[in-house]
Amino acid sequence: MTDLILTEIADGIATVTLNRPEAMNALSKALRHRLYKVMTALDADDGVRAVILTGAGTRAFTAGLDLKELGSQEGALGAANAEGADENPVKAIESCRKPVIGAINGVA
Numbered sequence: 001m002t003d004l005i006l007t008e009i010a011d012g013i014a015t016v017t018l019n020r021p022e023a024m025n026a027l028s029k030a031l032r033h034r035l036y037k038v039m040t041a042l043d044a045d046d047g048v049r050a051v052i053l054t055g056a057g058t059r060a061f062t063a064g065l066d067l068k069e070l071g072s073q074e075g076a077l078g079a080a081n082a083e084g085a086d087e088n089p090v091k092a093i094e095s096c097r098k099p100v101i102g103a104i105n106g107v108a
Contacts, residue, residue: 005031025061036095
């Protein structure tokens, strides 16, 4: 299984890559949870001064919530308004107190 989030740190800059290019980096539940874990870890890392968030592949930065997954789970549409940072990617990014720069490539 490939890692849903790739992280590389160099010279105090962490590059975080959403890694589901075959699904246009759609934000599955697992990817959203992993993003929260990665952002929390980077926030706690004193060696990281800033974060660049990007998407793997060339078709999309992210297609947004994974609609195939949402359509297959009862009550899953609530994920669009999730309160928890481990379910809501915007809140996951906000949980990092360091500057986060979006390197938007393709559809967003």
